[in-house]
Amino acid sequence: MKVLAVDDDPELLPLVSYALRQAGYQVVEAATGAAALAAVEAELPDLVVLDVNLPDVDGFEVCRRIRQSSAVPVLMLTVRGEEEDVVRGLDLGADDYLTKPFSPRTLLARMRALLRRATQEGAPAPLAAGAFTLDEERHTVRVGEGAEVVLAPLELSLLRLLLANPGRTLEPQRLLRHLWGGSVSADREHLKQLVYRLRQKIEPEPTAPRFLLTDPGAGYRLEP
Secondary structure (H helix, E strand, O other): OEEEEEOOOOOHHHHHHHHHHHOOOEEEEEOOHHHHHHHHHHHOOOEEEEEOOOOOOOHHHHHHHHHOOOOOOEEEEEOOOOHHHHHHHHHOOOOEEEEOOOOHHHHHHHHHHHHHHHHHOOOOOOEEEOOEEEEOOOOEEEEOOOOOEEOOHHHHHHHHHHHHOOOOOEOHHHHHHHHHOOOOOOOHHHHHHHHHHHHHHHOOOOOOOOOEEEEOOOEEEEOO
């Protein structure tokens, strides 16, 4: 599970991230509203922990913009406890609200509850773009009228990000961060091998790809 943690507090954000990693979550950090919105698009998190008081775009506006394109669960953090702020956050699409200070155990419990609720409300509809239909629940992809093909977890993550950005060249470093969370053990050779394996599953002629293309020196793009 990938969690986007958004907070401009230079002391609190590392503590929250540490607690989440210790609990087994992959963590992406953002310290501004603009960075948070970019991360939602680039990283496709499973849950967002969002502080209200951000230095550029406040958390309320970030939540509103997230809801324009995503149903990802949002847990808002704030030092405010006024009812009107709670109501405003929930009306904008937040799923839960936690007032600072809080314990890591409370944060993790609230997160687990949100993730359970999201799972119980049903699996997401298959992601479709062009000839591709990606079923994340079943870990399969169908290209055109072809048979469904089962994807490994990393193959699924790569294809999901490419399908969310059709026709856009995604640089290797962005893909490495998305797939391996910045792990020093992953490099461009790992990425090349992953692209190779994915092409074997989605391309009619893997040695002459028509969908998953390489832009030399720039990255990879999907033309679905």
